[in-house]
Amino acid sequence: MPGAREPRPVARVLIDSPLPQLDRLFDYAIPPELDSAALPGVRVKAPLRTAGRVIDGFIVERAVENDADRPLSELEAVVSAAPVLPERLYRLARRVADRAAGSASDILRLAVPKRMVRAEKAWLAGPPAAVPVVTAEAREQSSAVLGEFPGLGERIARGERLAVDAPPALVTVAGAAVPAWARLLAAAAAETLAGGRSAILAVPDHRDLDRLQSALEPLVPADAIVRHDAAQSGPERYAGYLRTLEEAPCVVIGNRSAVYAPVIAPGLLALWDDGDSLFEEPLAPYVHARDAALVRQELDGCALLFAGHTRTSDVQRLVAIEWVREVPQARRPVPHVVLSPVQEGERGARVPSAAFRVAREALEHGPVLVQVSRPGYAPSLVCADCRAPARCAACGGPLHARARGAVPVCGWCGRSAHAWSCPKCSSVRVRLASSGSERTADELGRAFAGTRVIVSDGSHPVTEVDDRPALIVSTRGAEPVPRGGYRAVLLLDGERMLQSPDLRIGEACLRWWSNAAALAAPGAPVHLVGVTGPVARALASWTQPAYARQELAERAPLHLPPAARIARLDGDAAAVERALASLREDVPDLPHDAVLGPVPRETGEGPAGARALVRFDYARGPRVTASLRAAVVAEAVAGRRRRGGTRPGGPAGSRNTLAVRVDIADPEL
Incomplete structure (x- = not known):
């Protein structure tokens, strides 16, 4: 034509x-x-x-x-x-973003590293990656490890969703001591790679990454291991990402963002210790790595493995509805946990006489671990006369002491309180209200004269200790790996830990204590000091899944996570009201008590703010999140129009008047 x-x-x-x-x-x-x-x-x-x-x-x-x-x-x-x-990564980002009422570009910002020109040019000019070969000896070793869990290897090969209670023990790999869970994940990855498929192993922090890599290196070729680590340089991280785009399978190890690695032919996605708060993404749309992994497993059909010394209530819910299958160990070792109550005549003592005696005897044979709740010397101070908390006169922040007799320092603004006086009773004397890792080390050093004392916390990281006698004072999560296991473990400050105003503090404490107990030598005593109740009983009997079942059953009638999903709406009061009205229209079968609020919220300058919570079940999730996302977009567009758009010369930017966060773990209005 x-x-x-x-x-x-x-x-x-x-x-x-x-x-x-x-x-x-x-x-x-x-x-x-x-x-x-x-x-x-x-x-x-x-x-x-x-x-x-x-x-x-x-x-x-x-x-x-x-x-x-x-x-x-x-x-x-x-x-x-x-x-x-690649298309597979965009599809995952789109699905995860829709589930969280967020933007796909926000997910991709987490998944795709910043471009590094030199690394990219080298990759484009270089030869394609070779297909890795797992040796027969490595396959034999990995099969033996997986054989401790009957049927685990076959279930992984079939792409099932699995939950495993990791053995609480230390093993020797290439002459180094590593936790048994690291060897288990490494064996599963080696078997997957030998089958011509890729594996992704996500762990909370760099310590776990180092331990996992130590267990993986004897089983998998070095050029098939891709590490995603925040401590890497930009070129290293980008080069590792480009390797995951290759047609040759690989094993990716990393932190929470590793679950998005766009590997070819994914066969296994494993998360170690999914209850760790480091798996919670602090950036919008705030997707937990566990939720992203569940979405990816549905899309790719790969095996999904949750492993830990404890069971989160989130995974237990999936086990209860048979979405995830438990795989028990054939012969499960159990640590020797002892509950050490504080006797009537020992009030005020942090270490009961029984635990003190056990520590003294154990020090004759090797290291002893002492876990405490907080780092520093005296994390909190009170008035010596009226016991009122000591606060900074400038900003109201809590005061702490860096050493005995030191000038108190504010934990918020860093100012030194040279002339502090109590606003209630005018006293100028302060009292140490709590003991951190450094003060505990000081006290135990005097009690065990002549004994080596090592502090391991955020300021003094220690990753490994030898078999010589020593007192290892560590904050939770910073415990070094002992070569032969700790000869005794003392878990202090348990009652203080449980007092935290957190819905999941029981789960968190059980996880902290279980991970520390797993570092004990076979038969070594683990003393939990001054704690009773369900959490203590679960630790003593090593029945963490039973505690997760109990927690889930107690939350279900109250519609608390993870029995139900919760979304939080923040913004202008009118915007929140409009979003809730649209939600009622879009999801007419939403229960009448699903919405809590809105309640006023201080916003400083600007229109009056409000906050509301929406509780909904998993079946209604797609409709609820779609409605909330549409409300966010509608408010953003309306706000841009009210402010004259973003054309050149006009007002810059478009301030969102409505923010939505889905899957709140600990709801509060």
């Missing part, structure tokens, strides 16, 4: 922007000079007409459009030829 125009290629681009109204694919015409380079997955620069500027983005897909008369902006440039956003 005369005058007919040829179909034109179109790129569908995801804009890298925090604005919720831009969380969708935009169509751009591909100019002829960029046609060969504008491929799915590459980074591009594209004009954003509403903002009058060029913005970064990713090409998600290409299409051919017959309507050549539709006005489309053209791509500005292709930043790189590296396809860093």
Whole structure:
């Protein structure tokens, strides 16, 4: 036909922007000079007409459009030829973001590292990665480890969802002591890699990463191990990410963001100690690594393994509905846990006489672990006369002491309180109200004269200790790995830990104590000091899954997580009311008591703020999150219009008047 125009290629681009109204694919015409380079997955620069500027983005897909008369902006440039956003990663980011009522670009900001030009050029110019080969000896070792859990290897190969209670023991790998859980995860990864599929192992922090890597290196070729670590340099992290894009399978080890690694043919996704708070993402949309892993398992069909010395109530809910299967160990070792109550004549003593005697005897044979709740010398101070908490006169923050007789220092602003006086009784004397790791080490050093005392906390990290007698005073989670196991473990400050105003403090304490008890030598006593009740009984009997079942049963009638999901709405009072009204229309079968609030919230300057909670079951989750996300977008668009848009010369930016956070672990209005 005369005058007919040829179909034109179109790129569908995801804009890298925090604005919720831009969380969708935009169509751009591909100019002829960029046609060969504008491929799915590459980074591009594209004009954003509403903002009058060029913005970064990713090409998600290409299409051919017959309507050549539709006005489309053209791509500005292709930043790189590296396809860093494969379709499988975008699909995961989109699904995770929808579940959390968030933006896919926010998820990708966590998953795709910042571009490093030299690392990228070296990868593009280099040969493709070779397919790794797991030796017969390594396969034999990994099969033997998995054989301790009947059927575990076969279930992983079938891509099942599994929960495993890790053995509380230390093992020797290549002459070094590592926790048994690290060897278990390494064996599962080696078996998966030997089958031609990739494995992803996520752990909370760098200590766990080091231990896992030590267990993995004898089983898997070094060039098949990809480490994602926040301590890595930018080029190292980006080079590791590019390796996961290769066609050759690999084993990815890392922290919470490792669950998004776009490996080829994923066969195993494992999380160690999913109850650790480090798995909670602090950036929007605040998705817990466990939730992202569950979404990914559904998409990829890979095996999903939750391992820990304790069982979170979240995993227990999945076990209860048979979404996750338990795999018990054939012969499960149990630590020797002793409950050490404080006797009537020992009030005020931190270490009861029985535990003190055990520590003295154990020091004749090797190291003894003493776990405390807080670092420092005296984390909190009170008035010596009226016992009122000592607060900073400048900002009201809590005062603490760095050493005996030292000038109190504010924990918030850092000011020294040289002339402090109590505002209630005018006393100028302070009293040490608590003992941190350094004060505990000082006291025990005097009690056990001539004994080595080692402090391990955030300021004094120690990763490993030898078999010589020593007192290891450690904060929770910072316990060094002993080569032959601790000859005794004392768990102090348990009652203080349980007093934290946290819905899940019982789970957290049980996890801290269980992880410390797992470092004890076989048969070594583990003394839990001054604690009774369900948490103490679960530790003493080593029945952590039973405690998780009890917690889940108690929360279900109250519709508390994880028995129900909870979303929190914050923003202008009118915006919160509009979002709740839309939610009622979009989800008409929402129970009448599902919404708590809204209640007033102080916002400083600007309109009056409000906060509301929405409780909903998992079946209604997709409709609830879609409605809340639509409300966020609607408020952002309306706010932009009220402020004159974002055109050049107009008001800068668009302040969101409504914020939504889904899956609140500890709800509070």
